[in-house]
Amino acid sequence: DQQVKQNSPSLSVQEGRISILNCDYTNSMFDYFLWYKKYPAEGPTFLISISSIKDKNEDGRFTVFLNKSAKHLSLHIVPSQPGDSAVYFCAASYYGGSQGNLIFGKGTKLSVKP
Amino acid sequence: KAGVTQTPRYLIKTRGQQVTLSCSPISGHRSVSWYQQTPGQGLQFLFEYFSETQRNKGNFPGRFSGRQFSNSRSEMNVSTLELGDSALYLCASSLGQITSSGNTIYFGEGSWLTVV
Numbered sequence: 001d002q003q004v005k006q007n008s009p010s011l012s013v014q015e016g017r018i019s020i021l022n023c024d025y026t027n028s029m030f031d032y033f034l035w036y037k038k039y040p041a042e043g044p045t046f047l048i049s050i051s052s053i054k055d056k057n058e059d060g061r062f063t064v065f066l067n068k069s070a071k072h073l074s075l076h077i078v079p080s081q082p083g084d085s086a087v088y089f090c091a092a093s094y095y096g097g098s099q100g101n102l103i104f105g106k107g108t109k110l111s112v113k114p
Numbered sequence: 115k116a117g118v119t120q121t122p123r124y125l126i127k128t129r130g131q132q133v134t135l136s137c138s139p140i141s142g143h144r145s146v147s148w149y150q151q152t153p154g155q156g157l158q159f160l161f162e163y164f165s166e167t168q169r170n171k172g173n174f175p176g177r178f179s180g181r182q183f184s185n186s187r188s189e190m191n192v193s194t195l196e197l198g199d200s201a202l203y204l205c206a207s208s209l210g211q212i213t214s215s216g217n218t219i220y221f222g223e224g225s226w227l228t229v230v
Contacts, residue, residue: 043221
């Protein structure tokens with residue numbers, strides 16, 4: 001049972017346009033959400049996070065939106081750059097969870113074309 | 115400040131052998147967790163160590179084990195290797211336990227294991 005789902009395995013965007021990466025979750029206990037970026041042959045790099053008490057968090061070109069009622073979060077990258085091409089993982093956690101409660105989605109591969 | 119360091123970066127082993135991977139966390143971080151990444155499966159949690167104790171364990175067979183030392187460095191061991199164990203093994207560190215909400219984990223570059 002996948003608690004964190006990234007339904008789009010891949011996304012292709014033109015340079016300069018907006019990239020929107022989506023993530024859905026099923027466990028209403030989740031209260032902290034993170035996005036990681038991963039290049040081939042490297043470990044994931046932390047990008048941005050959001051607590052469930054907020055609905056938006058911004059860091060430069062990256063903005064994460066959280067819709068708790070829909071159990072949905074999204075990562076917006078504006079403007080997209082070729083260097084953003086990577087696999088993006090969303091992750092969710094909650095206090096007191098077990099089984100390693102930082103649960104990752106399977107990732108979305110973003111390709112930004114020049 | 116140095117990041118999470120994993121060794122070795124690449125290794126090839128034969129079925130039936132065992133392997134030990136090493137991880138040095140970010141200075142001051144007390145939690146080390148291990149993940150396996152295979153194509154199409156995303157990041158799957160193996161286990162977490164905090165203050166030298168295993169705090170959480172994922173759904174992996176007993177062939178996968180680990181330990182943490184007093185300096186927070188951690189090792190992961192896989193015994194009786196199978197072809198399906200070929201994967202990228204990632205170590206991550208954080209200040210507190212990953213079950214503490216609001217805790218961000220930072221990954222190393224991973225160890226690529228190929229079992230032939």
